Amino acid sequence: EHHLQRAISAQQVYGEKRDNMVIPVPEAESNIAYYESIYPGEFKMPKQLIHIQPFSLDAEQPDYDLDSEDEIFVNKLKKRMDISPLQFEEMIDRLEKGSGQQPVSLQEAKLLLKEDDELIREVYEYWIKKRKNCRGPSLIPSVKQEKRDGSSTNDPYVAFRRRTEKMQTRKNRKNDEASYEKMLKLRRDLSRAVTILEMIKRREKSKRELLHLTLEIMEKR
Numbered sequence: 001e002h003h004l005q006r007a008i009s010a011q012q013v014y015g016e017k018r019d020n021m022v023i024p025v026p027e028a029e030s031n032i033a034y035y036e037s038i039y040p041g042e043f044k045m046p047k048q049l050i051h052i053q054p055f056s057l058d059a060e061q062p063d064y065d066l067d068s069e070d071e072i073f074v075n076k077l078k079k080r081m082d083i084s085p086l087q088f089e090e091m092i093d094r095l096e097k098g099s100g101q102q103p104v105s106l107q108e109a110k111l112l113l114k115e116d117d118e119l120i121r122e123v124y125e126y127w128i129k130k131r132k133n134c135r136g137p138s139l140i141p142s143v144k145q146e147k148r149d150g151s152s153t154n155d156p157y158v159a160f161r162r163r164t165e166k167m168q169t170r171k172n173r174k175n176d177e178a179s180y181e182k183m184l185k186l187r188r189d190l191s192r193a194v195t196i197l198e199m200i201k202r203r204e205k206s207k208r209e210l211l212h213l214t215l216e217i218m219e220k221r
Contacts (some may be wrong), residue, residue: 062086063140072127080208081119091115091123096140103131 064075066085074088091113098104098112110117110122131139144157 029090030145062089064089064093064096069130077119077122081116083119087115088123092127092139093125095127096138099138101137103128 066089070088070092071085074083074085077083094112095104095109098108104112106121106124110120113120113123115123127139143159144155146158146161
């Protein structure tokens, strides 16, 4: 931003932009070597641009996504073992979701995963190494939410905060928060009274049945 500040200062001093006080603009590169490998020129416009997936009972996609480092590891592992990127994502996803603050052990990983032991060991060692280098608690990014005790009130990275101000309602109908809470309490009390009356009714019915049974026993004797 110092380039911008120098240009503004020069304009204020000299009244116009000087040639040596031009705000630099980054140049756009057009000759990129790996562009053709990433974007091959074989694209054809499909007949239908919007596709609706029908409801099916397929398994859900894992929350973990491969990065460049994972692609290199999977390509190396493909030469020795049978593994696909989706299978690798599912394995890392199960390991992450099965771990808390402490990562799972190798024996626990064998119970979580259904692949061969050799493949599990390779992926597990890679996952442990990557998890140690990761600064966060998990490799799967998650939304930081507010804690129950309210200790994260001043944390700017917390999403979905609870409202601390009182509920604003329409004033012209006398429908404020206090009357709303009174109506909720009244409904709770009425439902509790109905429940108690139902239980009293069942109790009296049981007493009557007990009395009839006692009379029948006495008559039989």
